[in-house]
Amino acid sequence: KQEVTQIPAALSVPEGENLVLNCSFTDSAIYNLQWFRQDPGKGLTSLLLIQSSQREQTSGRLNASLDKSSGRSTLYIAASQPGDSATYLCAVSTGTASKLTFGTGTRLQVTL
């Protein structure tokens, strides 16, 4: 059974810092990995999707990497801003219907 772990569970950084969120998964037979952002009481917003054949994806200040063989992904956020404060979720897609298995998230707070 696929298991996804996100470390740390919570993180507080001052504005302007670069930071890394970690995601690990137990079964390397994945189709893709997706990073989401969730604001309190809201739905999930897709940030980046990395296909299993890719090593990384970038969108603005965000960069996500994937090392399938070691079962790891990182989400790098450059020059953090208070608006980046949210919970970040990692999910891996497996199986014939591309079902997602989620981690429990990293709650990020960026302080002024």
Place this chain on the structure above:
Amino acid sequence: NAGVTQTPKFRVLKTGQSMTLLCAQDMNHEYMYWYRQDPGMGLRLIHYSVGEGTTAKGEVPDGYNVSRLKKQNFLLGLESAAPSQTSVYFCASKGTYNEQFFGPGTRLTVL
């Protein structure tokens, strides 16, 4: 495009009552999913559908039923609600490049 929409946004039920959650997508996606989110447990897959007229069980299907009579709609039913079904329910659909798009969620409380 509205994307993925969910109805209702909030609902309070008494134990034993029934209800249906509606998910609609206007992106012509084949695959649709229902997840529940509980504190400390992440999102878990309840049921999914790979096309109109098809449904399948996910990780936590007990106590729920689903139907996909039209391609754009995916309904989640609770026949006899229990307090353990208090949760936030999210619907999602899968696009061409396997990216999943989520609705805003339904917050359900069962007393």
